[in-house]
Amino acid sequence: MLLETVSSPERLRALPESDLPALAAEIRSALIGTVTRTGGHLGPNLGVVELTIALHRVFESPQDPIIWDTGHQAYVHKMLTGRASLDGLRQAGGLSGYPSRAESPHDVVENSHASTSLSYLDGMARALVLTGQGERTAVAVIGDGALTGGMCWEALNNIAAAPERPVVVVLNDNGRSYAPTVGAVGNHLAALAGGSGRSVFEQLGMAYIGPVDGHDVPAVEAALRKARDLRMPTVVHCLTRKGYGFPAAEDDEFEKMHTISPSGSAAGETWTDVFASEMLAIGEQRPDVVALTAAMPGPTGLRAFADRWPSRFVDVGIAEQHAVTCAAGLATGGLHPVVCVYATFLNRAFDQVLMDVGLHGLPVTFVLDRAGVTGSDGPSHHGMWDLTLLGTVPGMRVAAPRDGDALRAELREAVAHDGPSAVRFPKADVGPALAALDRIGTADVLRRGSSVLIVAVGACAGAACAAADELCRDGIAATVVDPRWLLPVDSALVAAAAGYDLVVTVEDNGGHGGYGDVFTRALRAAGVATPLRTVALAQRFLPHGSRGAILTEHGLDGPGIAATVRSAVL
Numbered sequence: 001m002l003l004e005t006v007s008s009p010e011r012l013r014a015l016p017e018s019d020l021p022a023l024a025a026e027i028r029s030a031l032i033g034t035v036t037r038t039g040g041h042l043g044p045n046l047g048v049v050e051l052t053i054a055l056h057r058v059f060e061s062p063q064d065p066i067i068w069d070t071g072h073q074a075y076v077h078k079m080l081t082g083r084a085s086l087d088g089l090r091q092a093g094g095l096s097g098y099p100s101r102a103e104s105p106h107d108v109v110e111n112s113h114a115s116t117s118l119s120y121l122d123g124m125a126r127a128l129v130l131t132g133q134g135e136r137t138a139v140a141v142i143g144d145g146a147l148t149g150g151m152c153w154e155a156l157n158n159i160a161a162a163p164e165r166p167v168v169v170v171l172n173d174n175g176r177s178y179a180p181t182v183g184a185v186g187n188h189l190a191a192l193a194g195g196s197g198r199s200v201f202e203q204l205g206m207a208y209i210g211p212v213d214g215h216d217v218p219a220v221e222a223a224l225r226k227a228r229d230l231r232m233p234t235v236v237h238c239l240t241r242k243g244y245g246f247p248a249a250e251d252d253e254f255e256k257m258h259t260i261s262p263s264g265s266a267a268g269e270t271w272t273d274v275f276a277s278e279m280l281a282i283g284e285q286r287p288d289v290v291a292l293t294a295a296m297p298g299p300t301g302l303r304a305f306a307d308r309w310p311s312r313f314v315d316v317g318i319a320e321q322h323a324v325t326c327a328a329g330l331a332t333g334g335l336h337p338v339v340c341v342y343a344t345f346l347n348r349a350f351d352q353v354l355m356d357v358g359l360h361g362l363p364v365t366f367v368l369d370r371a372g373v374t375g376s377d378g379p380s381h382h383g384m385w386d387l388t389l390l391g392t393v394p395g396m397r398v399a400a401p402r403d404g405d406a407l408r409a410e411l412r413e414a415v416a417h418d419g420p421s422a423v424r425f426p427k428a429d430v431g432p433a434l435a436a437l438d439r440i441g442t443a444d445v446l447r448r449g450s451s452v453l454i455v456a457v458g459a460c461a462g463a464a465c466a467a468a469d470e471l472c473r474d475g476i477a478a479t480v481v482d483p484r485w486l487l488p489v490d491s492a493l494v495a496a497a498a499g500y501d502l503v504v505t506v507e508d509n510g511g512h513g514g515y516g517d518v519f520t521r522a523l524r525a526a527g528v529a530t531p532l533r534t535v536a537l538a539q540r541f542l543p544h545g546s547r548g549a550i551l552t553e554h555g556l557d558g559p560g561i562a563a564t565v566r567s568a569v570l
């Protein structure tokens with residue numbers, strides 16, 4: 001096995017060129033074997049096997065830093081930098097699914113939110129010059145999808161204006177984000193790939209080399225050497241095939257092979273499935289409802305809506321900021337946009353939510369999938385910031401459904417509202433329905449007991465009910481409520497809190513500025529002195545691991561919530 005002997009980039013550089021096809025084949029079959037078992041980014045990594053081999057033969061990482069945009073395509077890089085077996089990929093304690101500075105000096109950037117690489121590149125190239133290492137070359141590898149993000153163009157505006165400062169931008173063009181890459185940038189790259197037109201990069205003042213067959217190692221190596229030796233900002237345009245060598249991933253009509261689930265994982269009805277079907281029903285009844293995604297029509301559940309009403313669907317590219325302000329424009333024009341993004345990616349567009357939508361009080365619905373603990377994607381992907389951010393936006397309403405029926409109802413309330421709303425739900429199966437026994441104001445009462453009030457956010461309701469049942473056996477009587485709408489805080493629920501010995505809030509957001517903080521403030525403002533405990537995610541960057549184990553670690557399962565109650569009442 002060649003791969004076992006390639007324990008470092010130096011060893012890779014020492015291999016004769018004639019060994020490289022066999023090495024690429026070994027890497028590809030190891031990727032397929034591992035990733036179909038562990039889950040992870042199969043298609044993107046199969047597409048960069050040759051590209052990564054060539055990069056590590058031409059540049060001397062880490063002295064020549066290699067920045068992977070997003071970082072989901074860095075498995076091959078890991079394999080060639082001392083991590084050939086991808087040990088424990090995406091499992092707790094094992095290798096991260098993204099570059100990780102704790103794992104290797106070859107891993108430089110681990111943020112995993114797209115389109116930042118060229119800004120890092122600009123900064124690192126400036127730093128090389130300022131620290132007397134101007135003979136080194138900073139390199140970024142960026143996909144055609146990530147190149148649709150606005151930050152890239154802010155960076156190019158600077159990079160291209162400094163012809164004396166060398167950088168190499170390796171454009172990994174496979175024509176796809178999750179779905180085929182949309183818009184004028186994608187069209188331009190397709191034209192260049194077909195041999196026509198002068199590249200926008202040259203027009204801005206950079207050098208452009210390509211298009212190069214990204215699966216031909218000697219050709220990519222030659223292009224990279226040339227780029228390295230030009231000593232100016234240079235784009236190397238490589239054409240690759242996402243999923244190359246694994247037919248199901250190459251022909252990925254339904255966007256299923258960009259990230260795959262671990263083998264044997266159950267396929268129940270997910271929150272996304274419920275949202276997708278309700279969006280179709282709403283679309284049927286409300287011709288004014290339009291849907292937006294930032295390059296993720298499949299994963300956000302909008303594919304069926306897009307197929308049914310193509311003119312009422314917008315894929316903006318990986319451009320969350322633009323998605324939100326475009327939605328503001330649509331709402332100003334009399335429509336009701338539904339912006340569907342993963343909770344963690346809404347961070348990108350905070351100012352747009354605050355000023356462009358919030359300040360104008362516009363009727364825009366934000367659907368935040370993957371809110372809370374996402375699991376195997378790690379710190380950049382846990383959706384634990386949204387309640388904190390949205391809580392600062394005046395007039396923003398936020399719902400967290402506890403089950404599928406609640407998701408349908410709260411989504412309908414959001415699109416019926418003449419102002420901004422958000423509906424958040426996790427990456428999980430939707431679970432059984434939790435019937436309401438009663439109501440307090442707008443909150444649903446799920447368990448009744450006289451001493452403790454547990455206020456459970458969204459999908460935490462099941463664990464809160466389990467805790468109440470456990471406490472009941474110990475003689476502690478707990479009420480569990482689902483507030484339905486977290487913001488604004490319901491005054492009836494605040495008043496009801498006065499009648500209990502203890503209030504416990506439970507949420508899968510970071511503790512800082514989460515629902516617990518908001519509810520505490522509401523109690524204080526109303527002069528309610530009932531003691532309050534919050535159960536929330538620690539305000540830290542949480543590593544990857546299984547969703548269940550992370551929730552347990554943070555006291556967000558039934559026994560954990562019961563333990564918090566016991567420690568406060570005993």
Ligand SMILES: Cc1ncc(C[n+]2csc(CCOP(=O)(O)OP(=O)(O)O)c2C)c(N)n1
Binds near residue numbers: 072142143172295296
């Ligand atoms: C800000 C942000 N939005 C969305 C995503 C989700 N996402 C991860 S990879 C990806 C597609 C990337 O496409 P491309 O850059 O072309 O790389 P490829 O996977 O095709 O190699 C998207 C949308 C993200 N990581 N960051």
